[in-house]
Amino acid sequence: MITMKRINYKIGFVLLLGLCCRPVAAQQRVDVEKDLQYCHRQVARALAGLKKDGGWDYTRMPRNILAEDLKEGRTEWNCRPATPEEWCGGFWPGVLWYDYEYGGEAYIGRQARNYTASLAYLADRDPYDHDLGFLVHCSFGNGMRIAPCASYRDVIVGTANQLAKLFNPRIGTILSWPREVEKQGWPHNTIMDNMINLEMLFWASRNGGGQNLYDIAVRHAETTMNNHFRKDGSCYHVAVYDTVSGKLIKGVTHQGYSDRSMWARGQSWAIYGYTMVYRETRDPRFLAFAQKVTDVYLKRLPERSDDWVPLWDFDDPSPSAPKDASAACVVASALLELSGYVDVEKGRQYREAAENMLSSLSRNYQSGERCVSFLLHSTGHHPAGSEIDASIIYADYYYYEALLRLRRLQQGRPVLGIG
Structure with missing residues (x-):
């Protein structure tokens, strides 16, 4: 009996130690409808603020709301021109397409089309850099999925041919x-x-x-x-x-902390990217790799924490290192898709992780009445001192995308909103 008790104690200690060495997996509840309604209201607030002198300038795209803006009482988006140099130009049209998909309001649909149209010239212009996918697929790509038309197809194909030149x-x-x-x-x-x-x-x-x-x-x-x-x-x-x-x-x-560090948003692009490549190719090499790059990210989240939003770089040793909500949004969206490609148990783990991320974002990172964005506390280019602890448009884009994906899964529909 003494030997058996000692064995049981030893087993219990090992199990406890194992639990302490990885993030808590207890699922946190996400009220998807509440969060989607919140996004819908914030879009309406943002559009009202973008209307200047009785109209809109569809060639200027929301980019960020900085921490210093909030301190000085500025609550509207800082906008940048829809030029090839502005890599984030496609995210605001994408947010509008998601809002139109959710609410079905004709007014939002018109605004989505108008902002999207300002990027059509990219199909006929030599590439400035690789960001053409962000610019055009987030705008015209969502438009083609939600309200397809031949002109959108032509812009996407033309822009893809421009990207191929690189x-x-x-x-x-x-x-x-x-x-x-x-x-x-x-x-x-x-x-x-x-x-x-x-x-x-x-x-x-x-x-x-x-x-x-x-x-x-x-x-x-x-x-x-x-x-x-x-x-x-x-x-x-x-x-x-x-x-x-x-x-x-x-x-x-x-943009990371060092050449050897794991920059959070960079890892999130890897997770999202290889999940998408597996979807498009069905090549098992890419599925295995998507899981590998995901698992290291999940493993390195803070132990036993109920905040599933990472530091901007996992290896920044500073106790005041800022978070990056945008990375959590990208990963949450990707994991909801990836959860459907793996075995049942792994899929359950990935979906729970995604819901925990969305729960953290919704409970602790929403901007509420403080400004018109969905979320606070993203980090853009930390080494350059740019967009630190800010609202950034791509965080909002992937947050809305992830919420819509989760809603579809809860309704028993395809995660991508196709079919």
Whole structure:
């Protein structure tokens, strides 16, 4: 009996130790309808604030509301022109499309179309950089899904062909920042964010753009998978390649804490990107890799915490390091999709993690009456001191997307809103 008790105590200690070494998995409730109604109200507030002198300037897109804005009583979006240099230009039209999808109001639909139309010129312009997917697929792509028309298809296919011009077949990836080739001394740079732009290539390939766009997307995903990650599944922000040999030179950061750290939003792009690539290819290599890059992210969230929003970089040692709500939004949306591709138990874990993230965001990060955004406490470019502890439009975009995905799952509908 004494031996058996000692064994039981030992087993109990090991089990307890195991629980203490990973985040609590207890599911937190998400009131999806309440949160979607909140987003709907905030969109109406934002539109009212964007109306100047009796009308709207559809060529200026919401970008951020900074911490100093709130301190000084400014509650409206800071806007930037819808130029190729403004990589976030497609997120506000995307938010409007999501709001139209949710509420079905004709007024919101008109605003979505008007803001979307200001980006149509990108289909006929040589690419400034890789962000064409963010600009066009978040706007025209959602428009095509919700209110399809031939002109939207033409813009998406045309823009995909522009993006394909940045592909280097010797290396196997799309060049991210042409302007950094000379500035940083990076002969061919590819950033993790570029994974998200592949979705536009896949869509365009299926809708008249041809096999070449599909092949470029797959090759980019393969090359990135082979070169852009450490053994544990964490990613570099930037992979630098030699243009002669096509070989990887080094992995570095641009927006993370260090070359060896795990920048939260960069990892979120990897999770979202490889989930999407598996959806488009059904290649089991990409499904396995999506799980690998997800599991390291979940493992490194704070132990036994009810806040599922990460620090801006998992390796920032500062006790005052800011959070990044945008990373949690991207991951939550991705996990709701990924949960349907894996086995039942893993799928349950991923969905619970996604709901915990959304619960944390809804309980602790909503801006409420303080400003017109959905969320506070995102981090843009920390090393540059830019958009720290701010409301940023892409956080709102992926938050709305994740809530709509969860609502569809709760209703027994396809997670992507297709079919």
